[in-house]
Amino acid sequence: MIKAALIGAGRRGIFAYASYALKRPDEIQFIAVxxxxxERRxxxxxxxxxxxEMQFTSWQELLDRPQxxxxxxxxxxxxxxxxxxxKALERGYHILLEKPMSPNPLETIRLAEEAERRNRIMTVCHVSRYDTYYSTLKQLLDAKVIGKVMTVQWTENVGFWHHSHSFVxxxxxxxxxxxxxxxxKSCHDMDMLQWLIGGNCVEVSSFGKLSYFKPENAPAGSTERCTDGCAVEHECPFSAIKHYYNEKDSxxxxxxxxxxxxxxxxxxxxxxxxxxxxxxxxxxxxxxQVVNLIFNNEVTVAFTMTAFSTENTRTFKIMGTEGEIKxxxxNNEIEINYFSGKKEIIRPERYEGGHGGADxxxxxxxxxQVASKDLAGKTSAAVSARSHLIAFAAEHSRITGRTIQLNEYIQELKRGERHASQA
Structure with missing residues (x-):
């Protein structure tokens, strides 16, 4: 029986992860929060x-205790x-860490290095890798059913309602x-692309803007809040009353x-x-935002993230030397179109729960992983740090307008850290 503590009892902590212990009480038990x-605690x-006595108001209180x-x-x-x-690594804990590891690229690198140095498990919650849909896709690509992968079109359809809730x-x-x-939002995508393609990203370029959710685009008659007598609330697709004024319990x-x-x-x-x-x-x-990537196996990627979609899902087309996969x-559909004319549709098994059972x-x-003392697992800190750095490089490209050589970018980060420590 594994004993666990939860730091951060938000929606993901409570419902996505800790709820597992209620279904499998013989495997893991939460003994501290x-x-x-x-209210959430x-x-x-x-x-x-x-x-x-095992309920703490801060992570410092919990981690100041012996393990x-x-x-x-x-x-x-x-x-x-x-x-x-x-601090948890210092105390000797194995860790399941919600993504992103850190909004600071150097801290991301340090976490991966520290977990390795201390021989501790640090698994990052790139839940999509655990989704049976994407693991099936990975198996198909590894089996080269469409030959050698050459080009990927990948879209993160955030959904207008999801974007307004989480990102506005x-x-x-x-x-x-x-x-x-x-x-x-998209470190999942960078992680999956790295995993599915099976190479290392070498160059990144990106463009993106905050174009719509700004004061100058507010409709005439709108108010500070949806409940302040807004003249257009009934017609507004982003109305808080429409989205939240109900008794749904999840x-x-x-x-x-x-x-x-x-x-x-x-x-x-x-x-x-x-x-x-x-x-x-x-x-x-x-x-x-759009991101262009090229990998060391010559695979090119065109990635799009957009708030302006009715669906909240990922869609893609992967093109190879013998066919394509859509x-x-x-919809839980993987469509294989072979250049021979043959067509195949696969619908992977799904599990109950969030993210198609991936949580x-x-x-x-x-x-x-903890029971077997497997330090690597599917989404170790070392592997996740690399995909995080693709996202950091994309943001750096978006801001500077430059194409980023990923290895040079990483070396510049490390040189900057060394210079700062010597100053």
Whole structure:
């Protein structure tokens, strides 16, 4: 039986990961929680029977204690990953770390190096790698069913409603407080592309802007909040009342308010961040971005991230020397078109749970990894750091307008760190 502690009892921590222990109590048990929000801390403690003396208001309180258990899950906000992760490694814990590892590229490198130095497991929550849909795609590519892969078109359709919730009103709206969009949302994509293609990215270029969710695009008659008598609220596709004023007990409404009553939801919309007009928030992350990549095996990638989609899913076309593979994740379809004229459609097995069952499978594999003392696993810190650096390089390219040589970029980062330490 693995004993665990949760640092950061947000929606992902509680419902995506810790819930695994309620389904598999013979495999893992949560015996401690650190969370500043009393409502969320108490909810996790009640569900898992955690006594008061093992409930902490901060990660510092928990990690200042001698090692309490085998593993910690770190599911705090982006800028609160690095310090608790480094402290947990020092204390001797194995770690499941929510992505991104850090919004700072050097901290990302340091985490990977420290986990290796201390012989500790640090698995990063790139949940898509655990999804049966993408693992099936990986098997097809490795089997060379379309020959040698040459070109990839990959699209992250964020969805207009998901973008407005998470990246305009929500926790990841402002890169000064969290991470750039390409890192926070699309480090999954960079990770999967690196994994699926099977080579190392060598060059990156990128363009992107925050073009729409800005004050100058606010409709006439709109107000600071959707509940302030907005003249266009009924017609607005981003209306907080439409999206959150209901009694659903999961998903995005749960992020707005844990209490699934109309009274509580209305209060949250009137007073909290999720009731703001999407054109009058303090957001600064891009709402559309493109990234071009070339790998050392000569595979080229055209990646698009966009808020302006009705669907919230990934779609792709992978082109090889003997055929092409088209994919639509939400439809659970992988379509293979061979140059011979043969066509095949595969629908992989799915598991219950978030991200097509990938949240559950991530926890299942992490528990097995800890039990077997497998330091590598599917998404080790070392592998994840490399894909994070692709995202960092893409953002650097977007800001500077330069094409980035990835290895040179990494060496520049390390030289800068050495110079800073010598100053």
């Amino acid at each position: 650190a969370e500043p929000n009393e 108490s909810l996790l403690a009640r569900e898992h029977g955690i006594p008061p 309490l258990c085998d593993v910690v899950l770190i599911c705090t906000q982006d800028r609160e990953h690095y310090e608790p992760a480094m 009103r929500g926790n990841w709206r402002n890169s000064d407080e969290t991470s750039p969009m390409i890192l926070q 998903g995005f409404p749960m992020a707005v308010c844990l209490t699934p009553t109309l009274e509580a939801r209305l209060k949250a919309i009137k007073e909290g961040p999720y009731g703001r007009c999407v054109f009058r928030c303090d957001n600064n992350v891009v709402d559309h 994919g639509h994740h939400e 559950y499978l991530t926890m299942r594999d992490f528990v097995r």
